[in-house]
Amino acid sequence: MKLATHLGLNQRLCGMPVMLDDGTCTVSLKTVPEMAADDRGLVHGGFVFGAADFAAMAAVNDPHVVLGAADTRFLAPIKVGETVELVARRTEFKGRKHLVEVTGRVAGVEVFTGIFTTFVLDRHVLEGRDS
Numbered sequence: 001m002k003l004a005t006h007l008g009l010n011q012r013l014c015g016m017p018v019m020l021d022d023g024t025c026t027v028s029l030k031t032v033p034e035m036a037a038d039d040r041g042l043v044h045g046g047f048v049f050g051a052a053d054f055a056a057m058a059a060v061n062d063p064h065v066v067l068g069a070a071d072t073r074f075l076a077p078i079k080v081g082e083t084v085e086l087v088a089r090r091t092e093f094k095g096r097k098h099l100v101e102v103t104g105r106v107a108g109v110e111v112f113t114g115i116f117t118t119f120v121l122d123r124h125v126l127e128g129r130d131s
Contacts, residue, residue: 014029015086017054025055041081042078048078048104049070060098064123068117069116084106085106
């Protein structure tokens, strides 16, 4: 299966898809020094959230998928140099609405969980918007 969404993302900062199938995706995020929130190497959660969001979008894998809501939990800190594996699995969909569960692990330890509510639109979300 080929990735059909979020093709412009910087995969160094948002993670790289390593497995993609209908309704599922695994994204690997190798954390780098630019992600540090402090001088001890704590990774800012926004990078992990971004990779989890990317995994959820890729699990739906439609060019016009957008995020509507997210209920997330950060369960353990992540340090620069660690790799986070984010596994997304679509659990239900009805019409345009898709729910995707995402779990993140570092060396087998769960560090992140979330439920992402996504919507597939008929056209690009910015189409027709004034500049």
